[in-house]
Amino acid sequence: MALRLDLAKNPYDARRLPVAGRGIVATSQPDAVEAGLAMLRRGGNAVDAALAAAIAMTVVEPVSNGIGSDAFALVWDGRVVHGLNGSGRAPGGLTIAAVRGDGHATMPALGWLTVTVPGAPAVWGDLHSRFGKLPFAELFQPAIALAEGGFRVTPIIAEEWSYHAQMHAQLEAREFAGWMPLFAPSGRPPRAGEIFTSPGHAATLRRIAREGSADFYQGHIATKIASFSEQTGGLLNAKDLASHTSTWVTPVTTNYRGCDVWEIPPNGQGIAALMGLNILEGLDPASQPRDSVHSLHHQIEALKLGFADALRYVADPDFESVPVAALLDKDYAARRRSLIRQGAVSPAPGNPYSGGTIYLCAADADGMMVSYIQSNYLGFGSGVVVPETGISFQNRGYCFTLDRDHPNRLQPGKRPYHTIIPGFLTQGGQAIGPFGVMGGFMQPQGHLQMMVNTIDYGMNPQASLDAPRWQWTGGRQVMLEADIDRNVAYGLYNLGHEISLASPGGVFGRGQIIWRMPDGSYVAGSDKRGDGLAGGI
Numbered sequence: 001m002a003l004r005l006d007l008a009k010n011p012y013d014a015r016r017l018p019v020a021g022r023g024i025v026a027t028s029q030p031d032a033v034e035a036g037l038a039m040l041r042r043g044g045n046a047v048d049a050a051l052a053a054a055i056a057m058t059v060v061e062p063v064s065n066g067i068g069s070d071a072f073a074l075v076w077d078g079r080v081v082h083g084l085n086g087s088g089r090a091p092g093g094l095t096i097a098a099v100r101g102d103g104h105a106t107m108p109a110l111g112w113l114t115v116t117v118p119g120a121p122a123v124w125g126d127l128h129s130r131f132g133k134l135p136f137a138e139l140f141q142p143a144i145a146l147a148e149g150g151f152r153v154t155p156i157i158a159e160e161w162s163y164h165a166q167m168h169a170q171l172e173a174r175e176f177a178g179w180m181p182l183f184a185p186s187g188r189p190p191r192a193g194e195i196f197t198s199p200g201h202a203a204t205l206r207r208i209a210r211e212g213s214a215d216f217y218q219g220h221i222a223t224k225i226a227s228f229s230e231q232t233g234g235l236l237n238a239k240d241l242a243s244h245t246s247t248w249v250t251p252v253t254t255n256y257r258g259c260d261v262w263e264i265p266p267n268g269q270g271i272a273a274l275m276g277l278n279i280l281e282g283l284d285p286a287s288q289p290r291d292s293v294h295s296l297h298h299q300i301e302a303l304k305l306g307f308a309d310a311l312r313y314v315a316d317p318d319f320e321s322v323p324v325a326a327l328l329d330k331d332y333a334a335r336r337r338s339l340i341r342q343g344a345v346s347p348a349p350g351n352p353y354s355g356g357t358i359y360l361c362a363a364d365a366d367g368m369m370v371s372y373i374q375s376n377y378l379g380f381g382s383g384v385v386v387p388e389t390g391i392s393f394q395n396r397g398y399c400f401t402l403d404r405d406h407p408n409r410l411q412p413g414k415r416p417y418h419t420i421i422p423g424f425l426t427q428g429g430q431a432i433g434p435f436g437v438m439g440g441f442m443q444p445q446g447h448l449q450m451m452v453n454t455i456d457y458g459m460n461p462q463a464s465l466d467a468p469r470w471q472w473t474g475g476r477q478v479m480l481e482a483d484i485d486r487n488v489a490y491g492l493y494n495l496g497h498e499i500s501l502a503s504p505g506g507v508f509g510r511g512q513i514i515w516r517m518p519d520g521s522y523v524a525g526s527d528k529r530g531d532g533l534a535g536g537i
Contacts, residue, residue, distance in 0.1 A: 016462050016533075020517075021535075022536070023363060024535065024537075025360070026362075028526070029531060030533055031146055033532060035055070035056035039138075044138075047075060047131040047368065048132050050372045057358045057374065059151065063164060067392075068392050070116075070396055070418070071086040071375075071420075072085055072087070075368070076367075076369040077131070087119050095410065096402050100402065110382055110395065112233060112382070112384055115395065115397060116396045117244045122245065126248075147202035152196075154531035164379045174232045176383045179385045179392070201390025207221060217244050224389060250265070252270065252324055254277060256281055259432070261424075262423065264421060267314060268418045268419075270443075275305070276305070276448045286457060291467075291488060293487075299470070305340070309350055312349035314407075315406075322407070344492075359422065359512055361422075361434035361514045367516070369424075369514065371424050371434030372422055378395055378440075382395035383395075400416045400417070439508065445471055446508075450513065461534075469508040471507065477498045479499075480499060481504045482503050482504065489501065512526050
C-alpha cells in the first residue's frame with residue numbers, strides 16, 4: 001500500500017534557522033535557489049545567480065511572476081549601489097478616453113487594458129550585459145529544464161494557484177482564452193506535490209537564451225505578442241514593444257540611525273519606506289520592547305504619514321516632477337513627525353514643497369550582492385496569456401488613476417506607480433546587504449519593519465523575517481498577524497487603531513535577507529510565509 005502523505009499541511013510551527021555561507025541565494029522557491037547556486041558553483045557571480053534564480057522563478061512560481069512581468073534590481077558592485085528600473089510603459093493607444101470608452105470609471109484589474117509593456121526580459125539582458133560573468137544562455141538552462149521536465153508544485157503556491165484558477169475559469173472573453181490551457185491544462189490547477197510541466201514556456205525561454213532579450217521586443221516573440229494582441233482586442237503593438245527600454249537610475253537613500261537604506265526612486269514606492277524611517281527616527285522605537293504597543297504604534301503612524309505622501313506624489317518622473325529631495329528632507333520628516341499623537345490618526349498627504357510578486361537576493365564570495373524583485377502584480381496578473389508561449393502578462397496598468405489632475409494619471413508611454421521595490425543596506429560606505437518583502441502595498445511597510453528589526457533591535461535575518469507583522473490598509477485600519485500577542489492587539493485598539501487579525505501568510509508579504517558579516521561571509525534568512533529557503537555554498 002502506497003503512503004498517502006498530505007504535502008500541503010503541517011500542524012506544527014516550523015522553525016527555520018539563519019543560513020551562513022561564502023555565497024548565498026535566497027528565494028521563495030527551492031528550485032530557484034538551486035538554479036542560482038548552480039551558477040555560483042560554475043564560477044558565476046551574484047548577478048548570474050540572481051538572474052538564473054529569477055528566470056527559474058517564472059516557471060516554478062507563476063502565481064507571482066512570469067516572462068511577462070516587470071522587474072527592478074539594486075546591485076552592489078563592491079563600491080557603490082546601482083539601480084535598474086525595469087517597469088514597462090503604457091501602450092500608445094492606452095488612454096483615459098479608451099478606458100472610459102470601454103465602460104470603466106476606474107482602471108480595471110484584468111484584461112488588456114491593464115497590460116503595460118513587460119520589462120523583465122529586458123532587465124535580464126541589461127543586468128547580464130553590464131555585470132554578468134557566465135554566458136547569457138547558460139543562465140536559462142535550469143529554468144528550461146524545470147519547464148520542460150517538470151517541477152513539483154510547492155504547498156503555498158498550490159493554494160494560491162487554486163484560488164486564482166477558480167476566478168480565471170469564469171472569464172469568457174477571447175483575451176483570457178489562453179489562461180486555462182497554460183495553468184490548468186487538465187481542467188484543474190496542480191495540487192501540492194504534483195509535477196507540472198510547461199513546454200511553451202520552455203520554448204520561449206530557449207529562444208530568449210539563444211537570440212537574446214531583444215527577441216521579446218523586436219523579434220519572433222514580439223511578432224507573436226503583437227499578433228495576439230491585435231486578434232483579441234489588445235492595445236499593445238509592435239511599436240510599443242520595440243520602443244521599450246530599462247532605465248539605469250541613481251538609487252534614493254536615507255540614513256537611519258547610522259545606516260544608509262537604499263531604494264529605487266519613483267515611479268517606485270520605495271520612497272514611502274524611507275519617509276517612514278525618517279519620521280520614525282525621532283521616536284526611538286528601541287526605547288520600548290520590539291513587541292510592545294508603543295513601538296508598533298509609532299512604526300504604524302510613521303509609515304502611514306510616509307505612505308500618504310507617496311500615494312499623492314509618486315509618478316513617472318519622465319512625465320511629472322516628483323519632489324524626491326523635499327520628501328526625504330529631515331526637516332520635513334520632523335514636521336510630519338509632529339502630527340503623531342498618542343492615538344491613531346487618519347493620514348493625509350503633506351506639502352513637501354514648503355520646506356501576486358517574487359523577491360530574491362544573491363551574494364558571492366567576491367562581495368557582489370543583488371537585490372532583485374519581479375512581479376505580475378495581482379496574482380497571475382492580467383489574465384492575458386499568449387497561447388503556446390508560456391507568456392502571461394502583468395497588470396501593472398491597474399495602478400494608474402483616471403483622475404486627470406493626479407500626477408499618476410494614465411498617459412501613453414508612461415510608467416505607473418509601481419509597488420515592487422528591492423532594498424539594500426550599507427553602513428559607512430560598506431555593504432551590509434540586500435533585503436526585500438513582497439506583497440503589493442505591504443512592501444514599504446515590510447521594508448520599514450525589517451529595518452527596525454535589524455537596526456533598532458539587532459535581530460538576525462531569519463528572526464527579523466519570522467517576527468509578527470502588521471499592515472496598514474487605510475485610514476485607521478491595521479491588520480495584525482494572528483500570532484501577535486493579544487495584549488499588544490488590545491493596546492493598539494485602545495489607541496484608536498481599527499484592528500483585524502489575519503493568519504500569517506502572503507497578505508503580509510514573503511521576504512528574503514542577506515547580511516554580510518565582518519569576515520566577508522554571509523548570513524541569510526528566508527520567510528516562513530513562503531515555500532523557499534536560503535541556500536549557501
